[in-house]
Amino acid sequence: MGQNIKLDKIDRKILEILQSNAKITNAQLSKEIGLSPAPTLERVKKLEVSGIIKSYHAKLDTDKIGLGVSTFVYATLKGHNRGNIDVFLEEINKIDEVIECHHVTGSGDFVLKVIAADIAAYQKLMLEKVSDISVVDNLQSMVILSTFKDSKVMPLSGGE
Known part of the structure; x- marks a missing residue:
């Protein structure tokens, strides 16, 4: 299995926010976690490169697209x-x-x-x-x- 990567409180907060709203802007994300935009973006990129964030997806309503x-x-x-x-x-x-x-x-x-x-x-x-x-x-x-x-x-x- 994969290795665990150490996450601090800020990394965890970033992940919690992105899981509930992957479309959040970097500016809004930085405001919510209390960092300036540059280090926030750097942390998100680190989480992506490390493979913790694997991808971003739109969740679809299966009934509305005919998959009942x-x-x-x-x-x-x-x-x-x-x-x-x-x-x-x-x-x-x-x-x-x-x-x-x-x-x-x-x-x-x-x-x-x-x-x-x-x-x-x-x-x-x-x-x-x-x-x-x-x-x-x-x-x-x-x-x-x-x-x-x-x-x-x-x-x-x-x-x-």
């Missing part, structure tokens, strides 16, 4: 070896509707988060793409009925 069905899918492979894992990951990465893929312990080998326009589109995707991956042994789907928490904000308590 979200599911979690447990995928079990025919054999849990490096070759099968590589084949699976190569194929999964070609499927845009698979928006998350996690290698897990437990009853399945992977948990996928899949998004589709509707149940018919989801069924077609599963039948024609996901279950067609040669190393897939079993798939178990769980349709998400409601989401009550969907935060991408990382807790930054602790530290200095």
Whole structure:
């Protein structure tokens, strides 16, 4: 796994603010953390270069863009070896509707988060793409009925 990078109180405050509002201007950010703009920008760049800040994204309303069905899918492979894992990951990465893929312990080998326009589109995707991956042994789907928490904000308590 990666190494922990030491963050001071100001770095943590920058990260908290950017997680809730990535579009904040450097001038406003500097005002909120109590530094002048130049050192604020320098700290943000350091956090980006170190890989702590990986990217910036717009969070979309899936219903408004016509993606009304979200599911979690447990995928079990025919054999849990490096070759099968590589084949699976190569194929999964070609499927845009698979928006998350996690290698897990437990009853399945992977948990996928899949998004589709509707149940018919989801069924077609599963039948024609996901279950067609040669190393897939079993798939178990769980349709998400409601989401009550969907935060991408990382807790930054602790530290200095």
